[in-house]
Amino acid sequence: MGRRDRIDRDILALLQTDASLSTGEIADRVSISKTACWRRIQQLDKEGIIQKRVALLNAAAVGLPLTVYISVRTNQHNDRWAGQFLQTVRDLPEVLEVHRMSGDLDYLIKAVVSDMPGYDRLYKKLIKADLSDVSASFVMEEMKYTTELPLDSF
Amino acid sequence: MGRRDRIDRDILALLQTDASLSTGEIADRVSISKTACWRRIQQLDKEGIIQKRVALLNAAAVGLPLTVYISVRTNQHNDRWAGQFLQTVRDLPEVLEVHRMSGDLDYLIKAVVSDMPGYDRLYKKLIKADLSDVSASFVMEEMKYTTELPLDSF
DNA sequence: GCCCATAAGAAATTTTTTTCCGTTTTTTAA
DNA sequence: TTAAAAAACGGAAAAAAATTTCTTATGGGC
16 A cells, blocks of 8 residues: 655655646656556545645735744643633634643644734633733744655655 | 635635635635636735645654754844854754744744654754754644634735 | 726636556565 | 566546636726
8 A cells, every 4th residue: 555655755745845736747757657646646645644735825915914922821731621722722713723732831822913903812812711821922034934844754 | 906805715715725626616615607716816826825735744644743842042143143044944854934033032943853863863953053042842732733824804 | 878997707728637448567475 | 486466557538627718798987
């Protein structure tokens, strides 16, 4: 089934950069036939190695020029509270990522907002979930952003 | 040119969730003709509102199950150092994001690695760039991850 | 009402995706 | 090492989708 050879790696590398490439285009670049290439991509989809194909939008162009990281600490460590918190952040569309962390902070949240009043509205929605310590750091400059994973270990 | 109406917003919302949808499929869902839909998507591409279409891979499945956030502080605040640092992180494929931050830390880096030895290898590469303070927090659990931006302000 | 500009839809064309089928390569086990 | 089985390949053809072109509608200003 899963071969995990150089060709699959090259296909994934290409799709990570540009998911709008046609099968024929990819086939040419990895030097196999269109059909073989199509079958490999199908397989990678089926196995869940390719999770999804998405369009990445320009955040500033859609009115969300401000990115903020929110560190969260809590003293509530029970399941009930955790479930509530999870539900809250999942339902907030401006919250893009939530990670439970090791170390001194409990959760790290990434969110996008239009401006400071926009952050304040988000903040108010968040603190309803009973957080003991919330501190925001704003992104001044996005120096690198990619969704491409390195495929050396693949 | 740029209309920014409900239909464009709906098209973008769909493409953010699934960029493999055919133009016809999208056209049906937003209740316009295939051609009109195609032209709108072209325009959104041309305007750069759609930045790119990418395949998102399963990090664990490609051998990168560990995500780490690295906080960086420096006392070097000159252009020469900054350029060097930028070059370093851009060239490291395991570094997915680098943000210059407000507040007490200077930079926040997101990276993916295979395991702790993998992190250590990255750490060693990073400290070569003369950073005064590097501290890592590891992601225990990814509670939410999406690239979908909310389109209310659009 | 008429003309122009703009946007929509229909149809034609081109490209891509998918299926079919015989062949080649790789793997497994004797 | 070799033969059988399994997996992967490549080319051609069919089906579907994307793209272009052409025509028709729609709305605003005069």
